Amino acid sequence: MDQKKQLEAAGVENEAAGHGSLSQVALDELVASSDTGARTPAGLASKLILGVALVWSLFQLWIASPLPYMLGVGILNDTQARSFHLAFALFLGFAAYPAARSRLDLAIGLSVPALLVVLFMIGAKEGVNTWWIPVFGLCVMAAILAGSPKHRVPSWEWAMALLAAGSAFYTYLFYESISQRVGAPITQDFVVAVLGIMLLLEAARRSLGPALMVVATLFLVYTFLGPLMPAIVSHKGNALSEVVNHQWITTEGVFGIALGVSTSFVFLFVLFGSLLDKAGAGNYFIQVAFSLMGHLRGGPAKAAVVSSAMTGLISGSSIANVVTTGTFTIPLMRKVGFSAEKAGAIEVASSVNGQIMPPVMGAAAFLMVEYVGLSYFEVVKHAFLPALISYIALVYIVHLEAMKSNLQALPRSYEPGPLMQRLVGLAFAIVAICVLSFLVYYGMGWIRPTFGNKAGFVVFALLVLVYLGLLVVASREEALKLDDPNEPTTSLPVPGPTARAGLHYILPVVVLVWSLMVDRLSPGLSAFWASAFMIFILLTQRPLMAMLRGEGALLARVSEGFSDLLDGLVSGARNMIGIGIATATAGIIVGAVSQTGVGSALADVVEVLSGGHLMAILFLTAVLSLILGMGLPTTANYIVVSALLAPVIVTLGQQNGLIVPLIAVHLFVFYFGIMADVTPPVGLASFAAAAVSGGDPVKTGVVAFFYSLRTAALPFLFIFNTELLLIDVTWLQGVFVFLIATAAMLLFAAATQGWFLTRNRVHESLLLLLIAFSLFRPGFWMDRIVPPFQSVAPATIEDAVMQVEPGEEIRLTVDGLDQLGDPVSFVGVLPVAAGETGVDRLVGSGLQYVVEGETVRIDNVTYDSPAQEAGFDWDQIVTNVSIPNAQPSKYWMFIPALMLLGLVVLLQRRRSS
Incomplete structure (x- = not known):
């Protein structure tokens, strides 16, 4: 309840408890008390x-x-x-x-x-x-x-x-x-x-x-x-x-990795977001979202999800995201028929989800780079798909809520063109973007070798030309202004002019993404170049726009640009106070973990409480992440849960035969730590949304929790199906996984919300859950029909590896001692090297062993070999060898799942008609 006390100190406790929404001054004070x-x-x-x-x-x-x-x-x-x-x-x-x-x-x-x-x-x-x-x-x-x-x-x-x-x-x-x-x-x-x-x-x-x-x-x-x-x-x-x-x-505690990431990366991304907001990009995102989605059923709520997603891309604070976009979206949601609690809950769910959306992820992306040992590009690639699916599902949940309540859309202030004309326009826009991307990619490839050391100046000059062109386009449109959401009527902005009025705001984001993803610069240097270009825009956009529109008063506009820049620099630093202190304080926790070995002790506690059952281990870890995350900002939240609980899943999972990539484990604990921002009694984002909507904060948090069940389900799914994290998949497979996983998550949302084509009956919701699970994890059912691995006696290990193609993996269950000298049993995955004999293949993988009757004892493990990376060590006893089994494609299980879906559709269509 300490977070609620923070709101009380801001003088908002009565209003936040349902006695009326807050004024803008009170909301600014609320954000200041929490963030700046x-x-x-x-x-x-x-x-x-x-x-x-x-x-x-x-x-x-x-x-x-x-x-x-x-x-x-x-x-x-x-x-x-x-x-x-x-x-x-x-x-x-x-x-x-x-x-x-x-x-x-x-x-x-x-x-x-x-x-x-x-x-x-x-x-x-x-x-x-x-x-x-x-x-x-x-x-x-x-x-x-x-x-x-x-x-x-x-x-x-x-x-x-x-x-x-x-x-x-x-x-x-x-x-x-x-x-x-x-x-x-x-x-x-x-x-x-x-x-x-x-x-x-x-x-x-x-x-x-x-x-x-x-x-x-x-x-x-x-x-x-x-x-x-x-x-x-x-x-x-x-x-x-x-x-x-x-x-x-030393750098083991307070001055450790977490503070280092805050120093090198996080500050610049927070500063970049602050500068972008001061330039007017936040307003632009909201306007574009409303122009595109406001005319749909529950349109303001859908627009709130989209605008919060765009704001969350660059924001490191759930409460700031709630208040920034919620000030406009929550009153509009209430106007079209959403209750105060539902309007606040939708804003909470979408704003908190911004913390799991790359490229910033509330600074967790940069910490994962250090903790997991992957490149920034790899971290973003693995985290992107679950976050995108979660947002798509939230838009669908909003649609279902609108259908259940028979809510109407906001009126358009214009007549849309024919459907075919709009589709052709969309297709043309997509083709134009693809062609432009192609030209930019290969153009940059030509500029660098042609101009050598001067290539940076050439690129900057081209960026300035594009910026000036976009300003010319923007100057022909009216300046973007937010309508008052409390007015009796609200007209939606027209999509085309609204989008054209701020296209230059996208340029710094393009610079950032290009530097990170294409040039593969460090996150710190990428954010620096994006921030430098953002500073240039802040200083020039007002006077240039005044010139293009013939408004005059250029000196005043130049002064306003400098004022915006100073405000952005100061706001960026003040937004970082809490993050800098949080990473340093969390360093105390990380230092204590490394100094005392409490991580292994916590693994023992979880194992005792779970009885060694795998799902119980994951569930207990999720609950502990939720508890540890209560009251912590995103950055500190991830540092704490990853330091304490990520090793628990790795250790206990390996002991129970579950081999999970480290990035999946870190995303698992991160997702549940973030859920603490939603969940009562300490969900500060829910209290902030209630302060805007005038609803009950606890009810708002409960509703937001149910909306966020889709986010809570994803970690369990990608622990067992790492294809959701785009691990070891081609791009074509990635597109297929995205389409199937999105469909599965929409069905999961329909089941949990009790509405698909019409109101669900209990058996229909259960069937939808079964179908969603089957689409997410078709391998679960196929493994029951044909086991994925075949167990052989340890003494036949040489013959077993000859049945496996080089590059494939075998699994060895071994008994040995852990780092503290206690007995431990675990499963290790060993890639099979090429070789003429089984012994040659095992030695090539780094494993040497001695066969003593029916017992196989590991005699030596080559330094820096696949065997050492798998956790094998000398004097361990191999108790089981598992080799891959020929198994039909798991995607055959989609056929019965789709047949069941057809049955549900048939039942609901018959009842709704």
Whole structure:
């Protein structure tokens, strides 16, 4: 309920509970309290906060650009850049966020420093002077207790901001000396680390609510008090010197991978989204969505889904997405007949889904690159199809809701042309886009070798020409303005003029996608070039548009462009305060996991609770991801659930014969962590939507949860059917998988919503669920008819591999010891190498063994071989060998599934007629 308290502190609790929707001022305050900082001081303090935010954005652009290397000035390594990044975030965290939002926040804020003092004193060994630890704790508690108003920053909070920033900056100032004493911290290291951890957790409470602060504190408790824990999760415990070294001095904890991704990639993508929004792209997306879909049944709701999807492409915040698009879409949904709860729930479901949609995925895409070890292109490729299917299904759910309630569409303000004319126009547009893409792709391939080092200038000149051409097109249309959704009548914008009025906003997105997907530049450099082009657009679009329209006042337009740019740079930095602090705080959790080995202990807990049943393991992991994700922003959410629960699925799945690619496991826990943004009682996105709609926030969250069941079903499906993630499929197979999976998800939505062609009967819903499952996982039924693997005796392993073509895989079940020396049994997948004999093939795969009667013992595993990657090690006992079995195509199972679908259609059409 801590998230609800955050809304109460914004003064919106009564209105959000159903007593009326909020004003725009209150909504802006709601977003600020959650994302950018609720404090609005006047005078010098305000200018200082804005100035620091501006400098932060400029610093991030500098380190991402090629300029430091070209000029030989300001070159920072990863650790030093992280130090600057966290220093900015902590300073702004204390300056922009007041001390307490509620009594619960205050109680937790006072309790955690006291608890940390106790833990640090317990962990301190003899010879370490610790009198200053309780002094620091009392000072932090006194500053929290003194409180701070929203409209000014007290002196003690400036002191906390400077001390926090200094603690983060310490690793930069003393980088050389620290690198020479890693593992042997001195008193100075102790002081800075203890103070830094205390202030970091306090900054997390202010900017993110108490949830992440509490979770991180519990992991510190576990780190220090390991011997006092239950036997299944106990460990030796760690001293203060070990924690200081691991969490603050090295890059294993606070300054680890998560903060590094925030520094290198995430900031620039958030900044790019902020600049794009300041330019007017957010309004453009909403208008285009309404012009295309507003005339359909439930049109405003469908447009809300599409506009939220487009906004979610570049947004890292569920609540900002809800409020930005929901301010316009929710009143229109209510106008055509949706209840307050359903209108809010549709906006919540679509906005939260923006966090699973590439290319940003709430920054999780960039973290997956580091954690999974895949390229950014591969991560986006695997994540794209489930996200797209989920959005298509949500549009269909909206359609079903409109059918159930017999809702009507909004009136068009124009007469559409004949259907054939529109189809021909659409086909022509598709062909034109394909031809243009072809020309651009091969044109770029000609420009680079032709112009060499000057190719970048040529590309920029061509981009400017295209930009000017699109501005000419836009200048001939009326400027886009949002209609007031609370007016009695609303006319829909005309699609053609609406789309043409903002085509230049798509150019920076094209630059970003091209850099990422075609040129395969790093995410940071790609976002830099896209942001640089976005800055150029912000500075020029107003004066150029004024010239083309003959409006005059060019100096005023130039000034407005600079103002937009400054606002975008400041907003981007303020949007990053919470993310920067979240990634650093989540680093404490990741550091505790690596220091204590709690991951393997958690796997034991899940195995005991599940009884070793595979579906029970997945279900428990999903529930734990949902619980751990409550109250956490998207980035911290993914860091926590992936660090704790992804290894659980990999370990227990392998022990139960389920070999899952690591990317599928990470997407599984990420999806369920994101569901926490929807699910009561802590779903902040649902409270934000209720604040706009005037509906009940808990009911809104419950309805949004049922709308999001399609998202919850997808992870279970792609764990067992990795084709949904486009793993090991051709492009033609990918198109086929997309069409079948989309049809299956639409049938699943029809079953869960109780409406297909007409209202479902119970047996029809069950049949639709069965059909959807069969389309998603045809292999499940085929495996029951013809097993995919044939088991042979371990002693016949040489003959078995000769029955398998080189490049195919066999599965070996082995008994051995895990990293902690405990007995473990698991299944490993071994690719078969080429060779004349079975022994040659196994040795070529890296596996050497000894046959002792009926027992096969692994004698050696070649370094960096497929056998080592599969987890095999010396002295393991092979208990079973499974080779592929000849099996008919699993797609034959579509025939009975489609026959059942025909039966349901026949029954419903007969009843509806």
